[in-house]
Amino acid sequence: HYFIQSNLRQLMMIILHVIASLCFKSSTCLDDQGLSNVDGASEHAISDRPNVVLMMADDLGWGDVSPNNPHISYTPHISMLASKGIQFIDYHSAASMCTPSRAGLLTGRFGQRTGVISNFGVYSEGGLPLTEVTLANHLKEVGYNTAVIGKWHLGHHGNYSPLMRGFDYYFGLPYSNDMGCVTCTPVYDIKVDPKCGKNKNFNISVPLFENSKIIEQPVDLTTLTNRYIESAKKFMSLSLKKEKPFFLYLPMTHVHTPLATDPKFTNYSKLGHFVDTVIEMDNYVGDVVSYLQEKDIFDNTIVIFTSDNGPCELKCNLGGKPNPFNGIWQKTVGGGGATTKFTTWEGGHRVPFIISWPDKLPAGITSSELISALDILPSLSIIAGFDLLDDRKYDGMPWPFLVPHNETRILFVPDVGLSELWALRYGSYKVYYATNPGSDCEGNSGSGFLYHNPALVFDLSSNPREDTPVSFSDLPKDFFRNVESYFKEIRDSIYSTFRSSVNWNIGRQYAPCCNESKPFCACY
Numbered sequence: 001h002y003f004i005q006s007n008l009r010q011l012m013m014i015i016l017h018v019i020a021s022l023c024f025k026s027s028t029c030l031d032d033q034g035l036s037n038v039d040g041a042s043e044h045a046i047s048d049r050p051n052v053v054l055m056m057a058d059d060l061g062w063g064d065v066s067p068n069n070p071h072i073s074y075t076p077h078i079s080m081l082a083s084k085g086i087q088f089i090d091y092h093s094a095a096s097m098c099t100p101s102r103a104g105l106l107t108g109r110f111g112q113r114t115g116v117i118s119n120f121g122v123y124s125e126g127g128l129p130l131t132e133v134t135l136a137n138h139l140k141e142v143g144y145n146t147a148v149i150g151k152w153h154l155g156h157h158g159n160y161s162p163l164m165r166g167f168d169y170y171f172g173l174p175y176s177n178d179m180g181c182v183t184c185t186p187v188y189d190i191k192v193d194p195k196c197g198k199n200k201n202f203n204i205s206v207p208l209f210e211n212s213k214i215i216e217q218p219v220d221l222t223t224l225t226n227r228y229i230e231s232a233k234k235f236m237s238l239s240l241k242k243e244k245p246f247f248l249y250l251p252m253t254h255v256h257t258p259l260a261t262d263p264k265f266t267n268y269s270k271l272g273h274f275v276d277t278v279i280e281m282d283n284y285v286g287d288v289v290s291y292l293q294e295k296d297i298f299d300n301t302i303v304i305f306t307s308d309n310g311p312c313e314l315k316c317n318l319g320g321k322p323n324p325f326n327g328i329w330q331k332t333v334g335g336g337g338a339t340t341k342f343t344t345w346e347g348g349h350r351v352p353f354i355i356s357w358p359d360k361l362p363a364g365i366t367s368s369e370l371i372s373a374l375d376i377l378p379s380l381s382i383i384a385g386f387d388l389l390d391d392r393k394y395d396g397m398p399w400p401f402l403v404p405h406n407e408t409r410i411l412f413v414p415d416v417g418l419s420e421l422w423a424l425r426y427g428s429y430k431v432y433y434a435t436n437p438g439s440d441c442e443g444n445s446g447s448g449f450l451y452h453n454p455a456l457v458f459d460l461s462s463n464p465r466e467d468t469p470v471s472f473s474d475l476p477k478d479f480f481r482n483v484e485s486y487f488k489e490i491r492d493s494i495y496s497t498f499r500s501s502v503n504w505n506i507g508r509q510y511a512p513c514c515n516e517s518k519p520f521c522a523c524y
Contacts, residue, residue, distance in 0.1 A: 049143070049245040049384050050357060051236075051301040053292070054376070055285060056105070056249075057352075058098070058151060058176075058256040059341060061311035061320035064278060065352050069323065074269060074279050077286030078354065081305055085356030086365040086401070092425070093309045094373040096341055096348035097416040098176060099153050101308040101373065102251065104414075106134040106154070106165075108377030108394045110421075111414055112494045115502035118417045120155055122179050122204055125510045126503025127155010128165065135377050136166030138386040139247045145239040148172065149231050150251035156209075157510045163211060167249070171210050171231040173219065174512055177253050180206040181520055183220045186266065188273045189258040190315045196520045205520035207512045217514040217523045221260035224253060225280055229287050240295060245384075250288070251308070254281035257315050274318050299358040302383070306373070307351035313338035316441040322347025328467035329456065330437050330446060337437025337446030339466075344413045344423040345437075346430060346466060361401060369400045370409045370425060392498040410486050421490060424483070428461035429470070431483055454480065 063069045067082040068089065094104020095111055103109075103116035106128070111117040114132050128134070136146040147169040148162045155161070156174035163170055178189065181196035182205065193199045196218050205218030232248060239246035259273045261280045269275040285305060292298035311320030325346035327339025339345035353371070355361070374396030381388050382402055388394060395412075397403070413423040415436055422434035433455045437446040457475060458466045513521035 050359070051239075051245050051292075051297060052139070052144075052247045052304075052380065052384075053288060053301055054247075054249050054304045055288065055306070056102075056150075056251045057254055057281060057305075057307040058252055059309065059312050059320065060255055060278075060281075060307035060351060061322045061340065062325055062347065062350050062352060063323035064255070064311070064320040065282075067354065068352055069321075074271075074275060075282040077282045077289065078305060078352075081285060081289060081303060081356055082354045082364075084358060084363050085303070085354055085361055086367055088353040088355070088367050088369060088371050090368050090370045091306065091351065091353030092349045092370075092372045092411060092413070093307065093351050095414050095416055096309045096343055098151075098308055100414065100416055102152075102154055103128050103132070104395075105308075105373040105376060106136070107132050108135075108374050108388075108396045109392070110374070110395045110412070110494070112419060112421065113393065113395070113497075113499050115500045116154075117414070117419060120153065120175065121506065122175065122511050123506040123508060124155065125157055125505040125507060127157070127160030129500035129502055130159060131500045133389060134166045135380065136162075136247060136249065138166070138377070138381065139384055140166050140168070142384055142386045143244060144384070145169075145235070145242065145244045145246040146249075147232075147235045147246070148249040148251065149228050149235070150249070151176065151253055151256075152251070156512055161212060169211065169235055171228070172208070172251070173206060173253065174209060175206075176256055177206055177219070177221060178257055180204045180218070182206050182218045182258065182260070183222075185220060185222045185260065187221055187258040187260040188318060190318055194258040196522075203520065204511050204513065205522060207514060207521070209512070214512060214514040214523065217512075217521055221253070221258070222262055224260075225284055226262060228252075229284060232288060233291050236291060236295070236297075240297070252281060252284065254278070254284070255311075255320060257312070257318050259318055272317060274320065278320075298356075301357070302380075303356045304376070305352065305354045310340040310348045310351060312341045313438065313440045314443070322350070324464045325350050326465050327437075328465045329458070329469065330435060330466075332467070334435060334437065334450065335447035336440065336444045338440040339437060342416055342438035343436060344415050344432065345435070346460065346464070348438075349413060355399075367400070369405055370411055370427070371399060372396055372411055375399055393493060412490055421487065424486065425460075426479075426483060426486070428459055429475075429479075430458045430460055430466065432456040433487070455483070 066075045066079045093101045095101040099119040100111040146167045148167045150172045153175045181202035184195045207214045207217040208219040255277050259277045265276045265280045327345035330339045340347040378396045379399045408427040411425040412421045423432045436449040439445045457470045514523040
């Protein structure tokens, strides 16, 4: 049962440092795809621990990068990264919306445990509960320099700043780049004008922070990527001078709307603003990897590229593509609506995931193992040598090259804004007890929230489009009894173990504002 397996996994993580070390020394531990097991760092000197660079795009679809989509060729740097590591083609974000996804990634816990099931906003007093411990907290405790450069979106007021959540350095936006107006440089969006002075709904502009200080408001999106790259290089250089391993978390602005690029990428592709933005993002990846290679630290750096959730269909041609995970049942039988961001349909949370670590991992591998953003924290606990807390449950499991996944994996899929779980992956099967579409390009949200009894079941191995449910007669014996047991056990686990409480209070006084006397809180 799921709950029993979860407890066993918690116990397994405690002894994995020893097991993984023995496997590494003998070089004989392999999983069924030939991925070498790597050892933990609990007995290593701090200097031997690998650096970690975690690059996470915003609203990027599974089919928006060339390693997943042979029909496109404009992400060569991401393809090169994939050629140097492992590409997981069945990876899932922790949720299908910005804030819950980031909370899950950094804590290894479902939003139903952390309490973070929706986005924080401009006027939010709270953020990720202070009772939650982040990946940065853990890595800092074992000697890492830590930085977040990019979009935070886990609280910006008081103790919710990244500087209070385990990060030594912060340079970036406190939330999404559409949560306020921006400079009047060329920016592109759908159904809204993001420029300050053009939209009366915006009375505060988007700020850019360095540590606890607003250094620009409104932010200039056309220069932001270059500043991110320079900040990342400075941080890595400082860490090298200190002879300390580093954790560099790079939650990108790309490809969340409004879209804007450095002028050299404007109309670069001749394929539209979205592709121009993807190309700038790909160059960002290339610049970071090139710096690691230049400093001769790439081989002992874990480099991850992924996305926080799937694309936003509401943004039409300014949004990405989930292909082939299109949720066709919802778009036809289900009454229409979006099946990507904000939903539990496969395109909402199945996103790119590439990991490179040349010192330890083979190159050019494609894996179909089912993995999740929830797995990052427990996996790095083994590699970097920090202990998981024993007063709470974690919802991830170590990567398969650390511990082979010998049993069919059960992965629950949270729906944003809901305190209950209604969907899961059971191996290649996707099970829905409820569906809830988002708004598509035309603003259609279909029939809204629908319960399904019996559940809808799709076999993604033969039907990634999710158009025709599996006939009950074709399902394995005791399928529904097992699935219902998994749901009961995870719900019992959530309600019987440690959960955090979120401060959802809002107020104008909590908004980040450079100068109250200026329009849009502008610094100038």
